[in-house]
Amino acid sequence: MPKPPKMADVAKAVGVSPMTVSRAFRRDTSVGEATREKILQIAEEMGYVFDSTASNLRSQRTGFVAVTIPSLNNSNFADTVRGLNEILQTAGLQLLLGYTNYDVNEEERLIEQLLRRRPEAMVVTGGCHTDRARRLLVSSGIPVVETWDIPRSPVGYTVGFSNADAMGRMVEHLQSAGARHLTFIGGDDNGDTRGADRRRGFVAAARRLRLDYQLTPLGSPPVSMREGVRAMAEIFEARQPIDAVVCVSDLAAFGALTECQRRGVSVPDEVMIAGFGAYDIADVALPGLTTIDAHSLAIGNRTGELLVALLRGGTDVAAAQTVLHIEPTLRISGSTVSR
Amino acid sequence: MPKPPKMADVAKAVGVSPMTVSRAFRRDTSVGEATREKILQIAEEMGYVFDSTASNLRSQRTGFVAVTIPSLNNSNFADTVRGLNEILQTAGLQLLLGYTNYDVNEEERLIEQLLRRRPEAMVVTGGCHTDRARRLLVSSGIPVVETWDIPRSPVGYTVGFSNADAMGRMVEHLQSAGARHLTFIGGDDNGDTRGADRRRGFVAAARRLRLDYQLTPLGSPPVSMREGVRAMAEIFEARQPIDAVVCVSDLAAFGALTECQRRGVSVPDEVMIAGFGAYDIADVALPGLTTIDAHSLAIGNRTGELLVALLRGGTDVAAAQTVLHIEPTLRISGSTVSR
DNA sequence: GTGAAAGCGCTAACAA
DNA sequence: TTGTTAGCGCTTTCAC
Numbered sequence: 001m002p003k004p005p006k007m008a009d010v011a012k013a014v015g016v017s018p019m020t021v022s023r024a025f026r027r028d029t030s031v032g033e034a035t036r037e038k039i040l041q042i043a044e045e046m047g048y049v050f051d052s053t054a055s056n057l058r059s060q061r062t063g064f065v066a067v068t069i070p071s072l073n074n075s076n077f078a079d080t081v082r083g084l085n086e087i088l089q090t091a092g093l094q095l096l097l098g099y100t101n102y103d104v105n106e107e108e109r110l111i112e113q114l115l116r117r118r119p120e121a122m123v124v125t126g127g128c129h130t131d132r133a134r135r136l137l138v139s140s141g142i143p144v145v146e147t148w149d150i151p152r153s154p155v156g157y158t159v160g161f162s163n164a165d166a167m168g169r170m171v172e173h174l175q176s177a178g179a180r181h182l183t184f185i186g187g188d189d190n191g192d193t194r195g196a197d198r199r200r201g202f203v204a205a206a207r208r209l210r211l212d213y214q215l216t217p218l219g220s221p222p223v224s225m226r227e228g229v230r231a232m233a234e235i236f237e238a239r240q241p242i243d244a245v246v247c248v249s250d251l252a253a254f255g256a257l258t259e260c261q262r263r264g265v266s267v268p269d270e271v272m273i274a275g276f277g278a279y280d281i282a283d284v285a286l287p288g289l290t291t292i293d294a295h296s297l298a299i300g301n302r303t304g305e306l307l308v309a310l311l312r313g314g315t316d317v318a319a320a321q322t323v324l325h326i327e328p329t330l331r332i333s334g335s336t337v338s339r
Numbered sequence: 340m341p342k343p344p345k346m347a348d349v350a351k352a353v354g355v356s357p358m359t360v361s362r363a364f365r366r367d368t369s370v371g372e373a374t375r376e377k378i379l380q381i382a383e384e385m386g387y388v389f390d391s392t393a394s395n396l397r398s399q400r401t402g403f404v405a406v407t408i409p410s411l412n413n414s415n416f417a418d419t420v421r422g423l424n425e426i427l428q429t430a431g432l433q434l435l436l437g438y439t440n441y442d443v444n445e446e447e448r449l450i451e452q453l454l455r456r457r458p459e460a461m462v463v464t465g466g467c468h469t470d471r472a473r474r475l476l477v478s479s480g481i482p483v484v485e486t487w488d489i490p491r492s493p494v495g496y497t498v499g500f501s502n503a504d505a506m507g508r509m510v511e512h513l514q515s516a517g518a519r520h521l522t523f524i525g526g527d528d529n530g531d532t533r534g535a536d537r538r539r540g541f542v543a544a545a546r547r548l549r550l551d552y553q554l555t556p557l558g559s560p561p562v563s564m565r566e567g568v569r570a571m572a573e574i575f576e577a578r579q580p581i582d583a584v585v586c587v588s589d590l591a592a593f594g595a596l597t598e599c600q601r602r603g604v605s606v607p608d609e610v611m612i613a614g615f616g617a618y619d620i621a622d623v624a625l626p627g628l629t630t631i632d633a634h635s636l637a638i639g640n641r642t643g644e645l646l647v648a649l650l651r652g653g654t655d656v657a658a659a660q661t662v663l664h665i666e667p668t669l670r671i672s673g674s675t676v677s678r
Numbered sequence: 679g680t681g682a683a684a685g686c687g688c689t690a691a692c693a694a
Numbered sequence: 695t696t697g698t699t700a701g702c703g704c705t706t707t708c709a710c
Contacts, residue, residue: 007703008703022704022705051703053702053703054702054703057703
């Protein structure tokens with residue numbers, strides 16, 4: 001295998017300086033149109049592939065945007081990543097993805113690893129990080145966006161919503177639909193701060209509205225359909241009076257729904273079921289699941305637009321909003337209201 | 340904002356040469372234990388962050404593994420990516436992800452972009468690429484793995500299975516369960532070659548077994564739950580004799596199932612429903628969906644192990660199998676067999 | 679519109 | 695175990 005050609009080889013073959021080849025490979029710079037075409041054509045014939053690693057070092061710009069998310073096997077975050085990538089790809093930016101697996105220590109490790117790659121911006125999920133992770137983010141000097149949360153003390157920019165408030169609105173809906181004895185199905189405290197926030201919001205609202213409530217903890221996140229089945233089964237075994245279950249996600253809610261159907265318990269007449277996330281299943285299940293649409297895709301889109309403005313836009317960077325609130329939408333369906 | 344420290348700054352502060360600092364930041368090389376600790380500690384205090392971009396250029400190793408997948412909003416590919424990342428992360432390799440959106444031209448564009456980043460290996464989904472994409476892959480000189488398929492003329496390594504054969508086995512099962520009039524629900528030809536392969540397998544098996552069959556095309560992939568609903572509704576409107584529907588994925592199958600339930604059609608007694616992919620929903624739905632488990636996670640794991648062996652393992656690289664067949668498993672459940 | 683010189687921050691290769 | 699020298703392949707900067 002012969003060594004792959006470099007820019008200098010192309011330059012020699014065309015009969016120009018390497019600098020002209022370099023310019024030809026970028027849209028904006030000034031090269032004669034005929035020269036550019038000739039260069040690109042000969043480069044293609046030679047099998048030349050532009051080397052970003054050298055470009056990155058010299059120009060001190062990598063075109064990377066690093067993102068840490070808990071997991072991709074949860075379509076909510078996957079939607080956000082998709083929405084983010086839609087915008088970034090157009091701007092020629094490349095995602096650098098890391099999975100924290102709902103663990104802040106893993107997140108810290110990942111943030112350090114990712115910063116070594118010299119991303120031009122960093123997007124993290126949630127507003128809860130280790131002290132060292134915060135320090136790394138702040139001293140990196142690049143724009144940082146926290147998503148899916150409204151942290152009390154943000155590191156940089158924020159694109160998200162209050163998980164607690166959203167769940168509060170769900171509890172209000174259930175009360176007005178007639179529920180008096182509620183239970184919350186969600187993962188344990190460890191790791192999933194979004195889930196914990198939703199539980200806090202549930203508890204706060206239940207207290208405020210003087211509703212009877214309890215909590216049905218599951219294992220570690222991500223909470224799956226099967227765990228919704230298991231939790232609902234436990235609830236039935238406990239034989240407490242229950243007329244509404246609030247689930248940390250639509251997946252658990254669907255599991256709970258099928259367990260009700262398996263036992264011949266009518267939803268919503270005997271038990272109401274509420275989810276979170278506006279997954280496809282919420283629409284397609286029978287009955288449909290009442291849920292909260294957090295606008296996952298829009299969170300990604302807005303984050304992407306913010307970053308492109310920050311990185312590529314020159315002037316009014318300071319004018320960018322620091323906190324971008326994406327208001328979730330309550331979507332009422334057959335799992336809480338008879339049709 | 341002062342300029343961030345570089346390796347030379349750390350070296351000066353510690354009183355050693357930059358080379359020693361460089362060595363201290365890698366596990367394998369020889370540095371005095373005391374020296375290493377002192378270097379790492381002072382580096383941390385100074386807020387030094389290792390610069391991979393420089394390292395990559397000089398060492399000609401990036402630690403990147405590039406991956407192109409059609410979409411992440413399909414848990415099958417997401418599982419494969421997760422399985423791949425599990426292995427790569429352990430080996431210190433970083434995923435570089437690109438979304439083709441089921442479009443070979445987009446794939447070509449993406450492959451070119453990704454190769455510029457000088458990945459050490461490339462993983463692509465499927466065995467169908469543009470000529471130029473193939474050329475780029477071959478002449479890149481790095482290991483290439485095609486997954487989720489068994490291409491007739493592979494570019495490099497293969498980790499996958501025959502989508503057509505798997506669907507054939509499903510049709511055999513339906514026949515033995517008593518089905519005589521089958522229809523296939525799947526996306527159109529464009530883009531999703533896995534889906535097209537499954538349809539081919541369906542048609543071939545139906546012919547071989549002399550079953551009556553038809554095709555119910557949907558729009559572009561990815562095929563969602565809602566499209567399964569729509570397709571099933573169309574099938575009922577057409578009033579053809581049908582006793583089994585075979586869906587390109589479990590998501591469409593679940594949509595079809597709910598449409599049957601909406602119309603009071605008994606599954607499996609009046610209509611059998613089969614899916615593909617062993618999504619969570621196949622287990623949790625009522626009745627459970629008969630499906631094919633393609634072992635998405637294992638495809639990712641095996642691919643990761645192959646690459647780690649190829650990249651980090653020194654000796655018996657040539658000994659690696661070129662084609663790794665991951666045999667799919669037929670999982671029979673209540674949607675095709677009465678309980 | 680094009681070219682020459684210098685150097686981005688690390689590490690390969692060799693020496694001690 | 696540690697240090698020295700040179701250079702990875704581009705692009706910045708300045709000159710014309």
